Amino acid sequence: MRVLVVGAGLSGLSTAMFLGLHGVESLVVERHATTSLHPKARGQFPHTMEVLRLAGIDQRVADASPPDFRFRLIVAGAAAGPVYNEILVNDMGPDLSAFSSAGWANTSQERMEPIxxxxxxELGAAVRFSTELVEFTQDDGGVTAVLRDVGTGEEETVRAGYLVGADGHRSPIRHALGIGVTGRGVLGTGVAAIFAADLTSVLPRNxxxxxxxxxxPGAGGALVSTDERGRYALGVGAGEYDDDRWVEMIRIAAGIPDLDVRLLEVSGSSDTKHWVADSFSSGRVHxxxxxxxxxxxxxAFGGNTAVMDGFHLAWKLAMVIKGEAGPGLLDTHTAERRPYSKYIAEQQYTFYVQRMAPELDxxxxxxxxxxxxxxxxGYRHVSDAVVLEPGDKGELLxxxxxxxxxxxxxHVVLPDGTSTIELFGRGFVVLTGSAHWVVKAGALGLTAHLLDGxxxxxxxxxTEAGAVLxxxxFFVAWRTPDANGDLEGALRHSLRLC
Incomplete structure (x- = not known):
């Protein structure tokens, strides 16, 4: 087995899918019996739809979106009002056609994960549910892991070249590696209930x-629709609430005192937190x-960023496993994804304070x-896998x-109506307007696209005589403005072969 992936959420399944796209087999294990039964993260931004298009499932994801794409995001006393702030009311999101040829989708995590x-x-991964990781060790040649069938208790030992920890915010794998976290810590603790009711008079479909x-409790909460008409989720501050209290809170959240409510499920408590791991890799574990x-x-950046984590890690793993890149390429996982993660986490914290907890400002x-x-x-991946130009200070944005x-x-629209972005994803690619670079690329086994205009x-x-690697x-590794430049050296540098 080339890669063992622990966790069948958005990030773990995306990692396995993109590994398969690059021809690398993997085993995904998940301690739960199925994929998520809760809506959780919802919505796919264009940059995520680009990589889903590469994987051949963008249309499946779009088709899994609710028929009414219009999404409403508000701050209010209850669904029936009063409304204090309309944060977002749109049909398809802002127009990002200047940045991408991909569109939007509004699929929830419970529908996204099975896709x-x-x-x-389909791409060769094995996915096993009700299977948990008991322990693992790593050495210079790979990772040895003990897996347990949750139902029978039967254990087996497997060997993999690499281990990907996609095992959630508690991450036993991260703890076992001794990797700490840095951030603002726990912001609050809450519980949630899934319920059935008719809120069509006060709440849109999405x-x-x-x-x-x-x-x-806590003077607030969150009420959200799900993919099933008439099914909703309410989250409030942590506490011990019986069914009668849940019904009362749901009626308060809806703003309908006599609402007919049917409780479907009540979850345990969970924390709202803010932190980023101090490292994203340790040896052969990522x-x-x-x-x-x-x-x-x-x-809505959590789910999208989870998918993109898998996309950005998979190609590096695949190239190292196939001997096309040096092992140092995997050292860039932390260098490239951690600064962006810190930035995104701070943005979501800002939104949280503005929308939910202004007292934390x-x-x-x-x-x-x-x-x-x-x-x-607009974010950058600045690491040893990129040939920075003189004077580049390594800005993140x-x-x-x-x-x-x-x-x-x-993103540049090509004469056939497609995008330059659609030329990327399978391997390193050279863009140029000169046959000179096409020949150079071919000698290195690279795909080159000769572009007009x-x-x-x-x-x-x-210039048209230049080249871009x-x-x-989809990130630029190197460029030269004209016919001069060391393409082979740039490739070897980016693959950490020198």
Whole structure:
């Protein structure tokens, strides 16, 4: 077995799926009996839809979205009002066509995970539920893990080249590695209930209401619709509540005193936290998703970033496993994903304070950033797997696409109506307007795309005689403005072969 993935949530299943896309087998184990039965994270941004398109499931995800895409995000005393703030009311999200050719989707985690699991299996992954990791050890050659069948208690020992910890915010794997976390800590503790009721008169099909109401525990909570019409979830401050109290709280949250309520499930307590792991890797073990980043659920970046974690890690694992890259390439997992994770976590904390807990504003909040130019497409991966140019100070963010190494490759519409982004994802790719670089790329076994016109060159900061080396994760590894430059040296540098 090449890779053992522990955890079948968004990040673990995405990692397995993208490993399969790169031709690497994996085993995914999950201690729960099924994928998530709760809506949890909802919505897929265009940058996520791009990678789902690469995996061949973007349409499946779009089709799994509720038929009414319009989403309402408000702060209110109850679903029936009064409304204090309309945060977001839109049909398809902001227009990001200048950054991407992909669209939006509004699929919940409970529908998303089975799609990811199905595609991972199609690409060669084995996915086993009711199976937990008991312990693991690692050495220079790989990882030895003991797995247990939750139902029978039967144990087996497996050997893998690498272990991916996608085992959630408590992450026994992270704890076993002795990796600490840094952040603002626990912000609050809550419990949630899933219930059936008719809220059509006060709540649209797709809605999330941040509740500010002194009659609720902690004077607030969150009420959210699910994919099933007539099914909702309410989260409030932690406490011991019997069924009658839950019904009372749901009626308060809805603003309908005589609402007919049927409780379906009540969950245990969970913390709202803010922290980022101090390292994302240790030897042959690499962490993704909630195992490395926990933040308030205010912004919808958690689920999207979990999918992207798997996308960004998988190509590195695959190239190292296949001997196409040096093991040092995996050392860049922390260097590239941790700064971005810290940035995203701070953004979601800002949203949390603004929407839910203004009393926590101590003057240290990060300024809210534009999602398109910063959080989706404007962050950079600055590490030893990128050939930075002279004078580059390694900034994490850039408001406008530049094409410089370490940044996301700009989206440029090609003559056939497709995007330059659709040329990437399977391996390193060279973009150029010169046959000179096509020959050079071919000699190195690289795919080169000979592009016409000046639009692409301008967007990527080169001339038509220049060349741009793009990594499998759509990020620029190197560029040269003209016919001069060491493409082979840049490739070896990016693959950590020198």
């Amino acid at each position: 990811l699991a199905g595609r991972a299996r 809605a999330l209401v941040y509740l500010k109401n002194p009659e609720l 962490l993704v998703g909630d195992a490395v980043r926990v933040m308030p659920p205010t912004g 101590d003057g240290t909040l990060a300024a809210p950033a534009d999602p398109a130019s910063m959080m989706f497409f 850039e408001p406008e696409p530049t094409g410089r190494p370490g940044s996301r490759a700009p 000046t639009a692409w060159a301008k967007a990527y900061g080169v 793009v990594r499998p994760d």
